[in-house]
Amino acid sequence: MKVTAIIPAYNEEKRIAKVLDTVTQLNIVDQIIVVSDGSTDDTAEIARYYTEDVIELKENIGKGGAIITGLSYSNADIVLLLDADLIGLTKDHVLALLEPVIWGDAETTVGIFTSGRLFTDWAQKIAPFLSGQRAIRSSLIKKIEGLDITSYGFEIALTKYLHSNKIPVKKVVLCGITHTMKEEKLGLYRGFLWRIKMYWQILKAINVDIR
Ligand SMILES: O=c1ccn([C@@H]2O[C@H](COP(=O)(O)OP(=O)(O)O)[C@@H](O)[C@H]2O)c(=O)[nH]1
Numbered sequence: 607m608k609v610t611a612i613i614p615a616y617n618e619e620k621r622i623a624k625v626l627d628t629v630t631q632l633n634i635v636d637q638i639i640v641v642s643d644g645s646t647d648d649t650a651e652i653a654r655y656y657t658e659d660v661i662e663l664k665e666n667i668g669k670g671g672a673i674i675t676g677l678s679y680s681n682a683d684i685v686l687l688l689d690a691d692l693i694g695l696t697k698d699h700v701l702a703l704l705e706p707v708i709w710g711d712a713e714t715t716v717g718i719f720t721s722g723r724l725f726t727d728w729a730q731k732i733a734p735f736l737s738g739q740r741a742i743r744s745s746l747i748k749k750i751e752g753l754d755i756t757s758y759g760f761e762i763a764l765t766k767y768l769h770s771n772k773i774p775v776k777k778v779v780l781c782g783i784t785h786t787m788k789e790e791k792l793g794l795y796r797g798f799l800w801r802i803k804m805y806w807q808i809l810k811a812i813n814v815d816i817r
Pocket residue numbers: 613614615616617618643666667668669672688689690691738785786787788
C-alpha cells in the first residue's frame with residue numbers, strides 16, 4: 607500500500623524541519639508532499655532538503671486548499687496529514703496514525719495530543735475533531751467535494767462528511783506531542799487576530815454543504 611504524507615505549511619521555516627526529520631525516517635511513507643501555502647519565508651527551501659515534492663503556491667489559499675492541492679499530486683492508497691509546526695512528533699506517533707488504516711481496521715484515524723502541553727492537550731480534549739493529525743484512505747478523501755475552500759474549516763468539514771456518512775473515525779492518542787500556538791508564532795496581537803480568523807473559518811465550515 608502506498609502512503610503519501612501531505613504537509614500544508616504557511617511560513618513554517620522555523621518548525622517544519624523537525625516534522626520532516628521524523629517523517630523521512632519512516633520507510634512506510636513512500637512520498638512526502640509539502641505544500642508551501644504562499645509562504646514568504648524559507649519554508650519551501652528547507653522542505654526541499656527533505657523531499658523533491660514541494661509545491662509552492664504563489665498566494666496563501668488556506669489550509670484546506672493547500673491539502674487538496676497536495677492531494678492532486680498523490681496516487682497513494684493512504685494519505686497521512688500532518689501539520690508543519692508539531693513539536694515532539696515521533697515515528698511511533700506516525701505509525702499509530704497509519705497502522706489502523708493500513709491494516710484495514712479503520713478508514714480514517716485522528717491523532718489526539720496528550721501529555722504535551724496543558725493548553726494544547728486541553729484544546730484537543732474539548733475539540734478532538736479539530737486535530738490536523740490524520741490518516742485516511744485516499745479513495746475516501748478524494749471523493750469529498752468542497753474541502754478546498756474550507757481553509758481552517760477543513761477538519762470540521764471533513765468531520766461533518768464522515769459523520770453524515772456514518773464513517774467511524776478511530777481516535778489515536780499521541781503522547782508527548784504539542785504544536786506551536788499562533789501567539790507564539792506571530793506575537794500576542796497578530797496571533798490573536800489569526801486565531802479569530804481561524805475560528806471564523808471553522809464556524810463557516812459548520813454550515814458548508816459538504817458531500
Ligand atoms: O493559511 C494557512 C494556514 C495554515 N497552514 C498550515 O496548516 C497547519 C495548521 O495551521 P496552524 O499551525 O496555524 O494551526 P494550529 O495548529 O495553530 O491551529 C500548519 O502546518 C500551517 O502552516 C496553511 O498551510 N495555510
